[in-house]
Every structure is written in C-alpha cells, then in structure tokens.
Amino acid sequence: xxxxxxxxxxxxxxxxxxxxxxxxxxxxxxxxxxxxxxxxxxxxxxxxxxxxxxxxxxxxxxxxxxxxxxxxxxxxxxxxxxxxxxxxxxxxxxxxxxxxxxxxxxxxxxxxxxxxxxxxxxxxxxxxxxxxxxxxxxxxxxxxxxxxxxxxxxxxxxxxxxxxxxxxxxxxxxxxxxxxxxxxxxxxxxxxx
Numbered sequence: 001x002x003x004x005x006x007x008x009x010x011x012x013x014x015x016x017x018x019x020x021x022x023x024x025x026x027x028x029x030x031x032x033x034x035x036x037x038x039x040x041x042x043x044x045x046x047x048x049x050x051x052x053x054x055x056x057x058x059x060x061x062x063x064x065x066x067x068x069x070x071x072x073x074x075x076x077x078x079x080x081x082x083x084x085x086x087x088x089x090x091x092x093x094x095x096x097x098x099x100x101x102x103x104x105x106x107x108x109x110x111x112x113x114x115x116x117x118x119x120x121x122x123x124x125x126x127x128x129x130x131x132x133x134x135x136x137x138x139x140x141x142x143x144x145x146x147x148x149x150x151x152x153x154x155x156x157x158x159x160x161x162x163x164x165x166x167x168x169x170x171x172x173x174x175x176x177x178x179x180x181x182x183x184x185x186x187x188x189x190x191x192x193x
Contacts, residue, residue, distance in 0.1 A: 006166055007153035010107050013170050017177040018108075022115065024181055028188045031122035034083065036188075037129070041080050042088040043187045044137060047180055048073035049087075050095060051109040054102045064155045070110065075137035082134045090186055095179055097172055100165035104172025107156065108180075113141065114149045 004012070030040035048071070054060065055071035080086060097105045120138040123129040131139035141148035161169060185192060 005153075006157045006159070006161060006169075007107070009166060010104065010156075010170055010173055014108075014173045014177065017174055018111075021177050021180055024184055028184065028190070031119070031126040034127060037123070037127055037134075038080070038083055038085045039088075039187050041076060041083070041085065043180075043184055045073070045076045045080060045087045046090055046094070046183055046187075047176075048076050048109070048137070050097070050179075051105050054097065054106050054109075057102070060102075060106075063159055064152075070113075070141075070152075072109075072113075072137040075139075079129075079134050079136050082129075088187060090183060092179070092182055092186060095175065097175070100161060100168035101172035101175070103156070103159065103161070103165075104169040104174070105176040107169070107173050108176040110152055111149070114145050116140075117145055 025040075028036065028039075030036050052071050052073040056068045061067045077087070095105075116138045117140065120131075120135055120140070123135040123138055127134070129135035143151070181193065184190070
C-alpha cells in the first residue's frame, strides 16, 4: 500500500459507488413533495440507526474526541416527528458493522454531511424546512462543513490502521453505500437494481 492518507484511500476507492448513491438519491426527487421527503427521512432513519452505535462507541470516542456528538439519528427522529411521520419497518436484514468495517460506515455517514449542504438548501428552498424544523439532521456543523470535514479526516488518518484494517474499512464503506441504495429502492418502491 502506498503512503496515501487513509481518508484519501477511502475516497479514491469508493468514488464511483458514492457517485451512484448521489445519482440514485436525486432521481427520487426527495425535495419535490413533503411525501417524498418523509420517505427520504425514513431512509435516513434506518441508516443513521445503524451508525448510531459507531458514533457512540467508547473506544472510538477516545480516539476521535466529540465523535458521539456528531451522531444524527436523534435529529432524524425529530425531523420525522416534526412532519407527523414515523420510522418505517423494512424487510432488508440490518447490518451490524464492527471493527475496522465500522470505520468505513462512519466515513460514509460523516462524509454525507459535507454533501448535505445541497440537500439542506433544497429542503429550505423547496419545502420550507430548516435546522429547527424538519431538516435538523441536514444542518451544518458549528465549525462549518468544510473545516469540520478536514478535522474529521485528519482524525481518521491518525487512527493508525494497518493495511488490512484499511482494506476492511474500505469494504465497510462500499457495503454502507450498497446497503443505502438497496434501502432507498425498498423505501421509494423502486425495482431492484
């Protein structure tokens, strides 16, 4: 393995999958109607419930200070509550990522908050939701999205994962993206890929 920083290694090797997730999300027009947005929130709730334990893992919090405060599952639930909606039961088996694989899921979850700037804007402009009502979980970090992501990526790079663990984390990120796509297809009632 080259001396590529860990976050860069994840980015370069998951870019195509990441882009396909973005395309699929935008294809279902989540910000065109309140009904579509509720489905989007239900999708987010399942995903953020999976990563909630990762954000709150004591060992990871010792390595990445303040990690637990970045969890967004509770905010997704409040967003659903604002809209008079609830979580949706799904038929897919729910993954339980562990070890280095969980780092890959964390990378996807935290990275999604950088791209959420566009989603947050659409939620505000198209539906009138904001960081206090309906779109809490899409709101920016207090430090700003860019600065926060650079700090988070630097902390990921300091985890000191072995090449095998880095590969496991990459597989975790690819699994997270793949699961998100399956989940979206189920919640938005699209045909399987």
